[in-house]
Amino acid sequence: MVTIFGEAWAADAKGALAGLSMERLDGVSLRMGREQTRALLGAPHAVEALEPELTAEVYLPTDNASLHSATLLFDKQAQLVGKALVIRGDAMDLLVGELIRADFTLIAQSTQRTQLSGQDDDSDQALDLTILRAGDDTLLMVFPAK
Secondary structure (H helix, E strand, C coil), X not given: CHHXXXXXXXXXXXXXXXXXXXXXXXXXXXXXXXXXXXXXXXXXXXXXXXXXXXXXEEECCCCCCCEEEEEEEEECCCEEEEEEEEECCCCHHHHHHHHHHCCCEEEEECCCEEEEEEECCCCCXXXXXXXXXXXXXXXXXXXXXX
């Protein structure tokens, strides 16, 4: 999804997303296994069993003031089944604009939640995305299309 999160992003008027660097995280596709993702990202900062068949691995970027955290969700076969990114600041409008320019389709939108669908530019995998305003921050969730 480098089209969405690449170097082309500029800071918005309030500075949200300033300097957002997603290069290593961009290399992580929802088709990857746990070992492949750890080869790209290193060891997670925390691992939490959410239920017997779902594990969350949390990464806390140290070199990026805009990205608060990235959580990768793995099934019981250690396959990546979802990503959740917490971005500091209100970046919903910027994200939606970039995703639409990257040929994602707007499915539903309200002031607090936007849903889109489209193709990953790296893997060509069909994706469903949900963007939520979470207090002062923005939550982007990415899952394989249903």
